[in-house]
Amino acid sequence: MFSTLFQATGFKRAFDLFEEGKLDEAKALLKSLQEEFLAVCEENEALKSQISEVAEVLDLAEKIQFDGQKYWLIDDGERKGPFCQVCYDRDGLLVHLHQHENHWECQSCHGLYMIPRSTKDTPEKKPQMRSTLKKTIPLFLEQELG
Numbered sequence: 001m002f003s004t005l006f007q008a009t010g011f012k013r014a015f016d017l018f019e020e021g022k023l024d025e026a027k028a029l030l031k032s033l034q035e036e037f038l039a040v041c042e043e044n045e046a047l048k049s050q051i052s053e054v055a056e057v058l059d060l061a062e063k064i065q066f067d068g069q070k071y072w073l074i075d076d077g078e079r080k081g082p083f084c085q086v087c088y089d090r091d092g093l094l095v096h097l098h099q100h101e102n103h104w105e106c107q108s109c110h111g112l113y114m115i116p117r118s119t120k121d122t123p124e125k126k127p128q129m130r131s132t133l134k135k136t137i138p139l140f141l142e143q144e145l146g
Helices: 004-008 009-019 022-061 085-091
Strands: 062-067 071-075 078-083 098-099 105-107 113-114
Touching: 009 022, 022 062, 022 071, 062 105, 078 098
Parallel strands: none
Antiparallel strands: 062 071, 071 078, 098 105, 105 113
16 A cells, blocks of 8 residues: 555656556656655755754854953853954844954944953052031931830
């Protein structure tokens, strides 16, 4: 007995045409089935490619770190970058930032990112308290119970 796939795809019909001696019709049907098969193969390859791209994006997303301003790529424990936040968020592209004296610049979108000043180069500033209040205000007031 023939399988469902055999019947559903037209091969049973082609087989029957050959048995009936209708060779030209059977050949035409087989040619049509071959074209459908090739189209399915092309679609299958395109889907495999899309799955591969999605897997790469997911893998990359696990390696990307955002510092609040720009992106860094952590690959095998090594930090690479920085990369433009705008280009990555908008287009999914990792565009290296070009370093200047006080900032980085994206050569693609021309975004600017400030380079944080190193605490080693500048003396640490202690926060200054305002002395405008003469009397401290208690946070909790004691109530007399009784």
